[in-house]
Amino acid sequence: MTTFASTTTGSTLVVRPEGRLDLVAAPELREIVAKSIAGGVVNVVVDLAEVDFLDSSGLGALVTGLKSTRQAGGNLRIARAPEQALIVLDLTMMQQVLFPYPSVEEALEAP
Amino acid sequence: MTMELTSVERGATPSDEEARLRALNDTHVLDRGAEYRFDRLTRLCTQLFKVPLAYIVFIDRDTPRVKSHAGEITRSRGGRDVSFANMAIQRPGLFVVEDAQSDPTYANNPYVAGEPFLRFFAAHPIESQGQRVGALCIMDTKPRTLTKTEGLILRDLALWIQSELQNDEERARATAVHRALLxxxxxxxxxxxxxxxxxxxxxxxxxxxxxxxxxxxxxxxxxxxxxxxxxxxxxxxxxxxxxxxxxxxxxxxxxxxxxxxxxxxxxxxxxxxxxxxxxxxxxxxxxxxxxxxxxxxxxxxxxxxxxxxxxxxxxxxxxxxxxxxxxxxxxxxxxxxxxxxxxxxxxxxxxxxxxxxxxxxxxxxxxxxxxxxxxxxxxxxxxxxxxxxxxxxxxxxxxxxxx
CATH class of the missing domain: 3.60.40.10 (PPM-type phosphatase domain)
Structure with a gap:
């Protein structure tokens, strides 16, 4: 079971999935991000530190979030990606659009 | 002069029966072994209706085949002719026998006269492609009645099995198309x-x-x-x-x-x-x-x-x-x-x-x-x-x- 802890500060949401970010869990992340954007959030940081396994569906949820935050004039960034997630990002070349920040703070402060 | 039975008296005509068997075959439900989703349902039925036995059965050409059961089931004592489930699929809707022993139609049935000494039986047919291919059945060794609400629940559960079978078929067709594109x-x-x-x-x-x-x-x-x-x-x-x-x-x-x-x-x-x-x-x-x-x-x-x-x-x-x-x-x-x-x-x-x-x-x-x-x-x-x-x-x- 993947759980999601999230904190909203102003127009910024930090969400921490814990467990697998895969076919089963991806829809919930999509929904959390979509609801937040509807509620006025424009910037999202996904803290991946506690993600055991990221697959293409998980990646899909991140990309969907990225597209919708950009439409809202903001951005979605990822932080603290574990080794397996970094490998997936590298294979798919997605680090070009989802740069993995080493900490949540750096992701929040990135231009 | 020979007397022709009407199709109603004779039950299904041979061509109807072939269509029914084709519909059953198309579900592939008997090609698979035990399935949790059906086992959960039969278990739920024993608790819900407080009966010692609930089962899902599909009626093949000669024999009823039990797909899932909760409770102890008696070994088959014959073919379709003595099967209560087979009687249940002869017409649409609920089939209820409140006390088989006191009903001359069923008193001599081997499941009533012998093990498991069935008294109460209720079932609702399961359809596929408009054909009654099987039934969801509950039985008891004590006579009892089925309330209107219980009857509705039994029907709803049978319809749930029906929609599962339909989803299976759609998935199977999608898989076949997907394979054909390779x-x-x-x-x-x-x-x-x-x-x-x-x-x-x-x-x-x-x-x-x-x-x-x-x-x-x-x-x-x-x-x-x-x-x-x-x-x-x-x-x-x-x-x-x-x-x-x-x-x-x-x-x-x-x-x-x-x-x-x-x-x-x-x-x-x-x-x-x-x-x-x-x-x-x-x-x-x-x-x-x-x-x-x-x-x-x-x-x-x-x-x-x-x-x-x-x-x-x-x-x-x-x-x-x-x-x-x-x-x-x-x-x-x-x-x-x-x-x-x-x-x-x-x-x-x-x-x-x-x-x-x-x-x-x-x-x-x-x-x-x-x-x-x-x-x-x-x-x-x-x-x-x-x-x-x-x-x-x-x-x-x-x-x-x-x-």
């Missing part, structure tokens, strides 16, 4: 060895591969993977496949991919999906390869001397960024060299690290043919649960001259 024959080029497999996972998947020899003697090889699984992924995959076919004649591969990405961009955006793919064109006489890698990242060149290289010109998957650009990469196969392309199903099964590339290369180097190497690789991951489709295709150059 190539059936291996391209035959005598001076090359071509080999590959696609082992689908249970769900209709998003993996796709293709290989064919063009009129200009180019071998086209493609592996693609749509995000996610299921019917949605399969539908996107079918679209991608068609677009790839249409661009096959564009001279430069990177331009072709650019066109494909543009055509697919809106669909992929709307479906919140993306596609990773690797596409290569191998010129038969020169051994030259032109390739594009859109986020697949899982292609190797195995050199004849035992070294291997990952193909390094790579770009984003389709559907990520409308402004993404791709470049063609170029390689050349000398005699003994091979190109291998695989999906993340096999990569993840091997551990999903850099070491996995070496594992694949070593397996193929160690075997005398690509077929054998691929078989060894697939067998090696065979006992791990394949969460995803496993696709791997490869080509090796065995001679500089046409055979």
């Amino acid at each position: 190539p059936t024959a291996i391209p035959r080029i005598p001076e090359y060895e071509v080999s590959g497999v696609c082992v689908p996972s249970q769900a209709v998947g998003g993996d796709f591969y293709d290989w064919y020899l063009t009129k200009d003697d180019q071998l086209v090889m493609t592996v693609a993977d749509v995000m996610g699984k299921g019917m949605g992924a399969a539908m996107v995959m079918a679209t991608v496949r068609t677009v790839l076919k249409l661009i096959a004649r564009t001279p430069v591969l990177a331009d072709a991919l650019q066109d494909a990405a543009q055509v697919l961009d809106e669909d992929l955006n709307r479906t919140a999906s993306f596609v990773t793919l690797f596409d290569a064109r191998l010129t038969r006489d020169s051994g030259e390869i032109e390739y594009v890698d859109a986020g697949l990242g899982l292609a190797l060149i195995l050199r004849g001397d035992g070294r291997f290289e990952r193909l390094s010109v790579r770009g984003l998957p389709l559907g990520i960024d409308s402004h993404a650009r791709w470049r063609s990469g170029y390689e050349r196969l000398e005699v003994g060299d091979a190109l291998v392309i695989f999906s993340d199903g096999i990569y993840d099964a091997l551990g999903g690290t850099d070491a996995s590339f070496g594992q694949i290369a070593r397996a193929l180097f160690a075997a005398s043919t690509l077929d054998e190497g691929i078989r060894i690789l697939i067998d090696g991951i065979g006992d791990r649960p394949a969460a995803d489709d496993v696709t791997i295709i490869a080509v090796r150059r065995n001679s500089y001259h046409r055979a």
Whole structure:
């Protein structure tokens, strides 16, 4: 079971999935991000530190979030990606659009 | 003069019965063993109706076949003629016998006169393609009644089984269509060895591969993977496949991919999906390869001397960024060299690290043919649960001259 802890500060949401970010869990992340954007959030940081396994569906949820935050004039960034997630990002070349920040703070402060 | 029975008196006509058996056969429900979803339902029925036995039975040509039961079931004591479930499917709606022992119609039935000494029986037919193929049954050894509410619940549960069967059939049809879109024959080029497999996972998947020899003697090889699984992924995959076919004649591969990405961009955006793919064109006489890698990242060149290289010109998957650009990469196969392309199903099964590339290369180097190497690789991951489709295709150059 993947759980999601999230904190909203102003127009910024930090969400921490814990467990697998895969076919089963991806829809919930999509929904959390979509609801937040509807509620006025424009910037999202996904803290991946506690993600055991990221697959293409998980990646899909991140990309969907990225597209919708950009439409809202903001951005979605990822932080603290574990080794397996970094490998997936590298294979798919997605680090070009989802740069993995080493900490949540750096992701929040990135231009 | 012989008396003809009307079809109502005789029960089903032979042609009706054939249609019913065809409908039952089409569900494939009897081809599978026990299934949790049905076992949970029969267990629920024993608790809900407070009966010692609940079961789901499908009526085959000669015998009723129990798909699932909760509670102790008596061994069959005959064919359809004595089966209560068979009586239940003769007409639509609920079938209830409150006390079989005191009813002359049933008192001599072997299940009533003998084990398990059935007194109460209730069932609702399960239909498929409009045919009553089976029934959800409950029984008790004490006489009792079925309240109106209980009757409605029994009906609803039977209808739930019915919709499960219908979903199964739709899934099976989608799988068949998906399979039909994969190539059936291996391209035959005598001076090359071509080999590959696609082992689908249970769900209709998003993996796709293709290989064919063009009129200009180019071998086209493609592996693609749509995000996610299921019917949605399969539908996107079918679209991608068609677009790839249409661009096959564009001279430069990177331009072709650019066109494909543009055509697919809106669909992929709307479906919140993306596609990773690797596409290569191998010129038969020169051994030259032109390739594009859109986020697949899982292609190797195995050199004849035992070294291997990952193909390094790579770009984003389709559907990520409308402004993404791709470049063609170029390689050349000398005699003994091979190109291998695989999906993340096999990569993840091997551990999903850099070491996995070496594992694949070593397996193929160690075997005398690509077929054998691929078989060894697939067998090696065979006992791990394949969460995803496993696709791997490869080509090796065995001679500089046409055979």
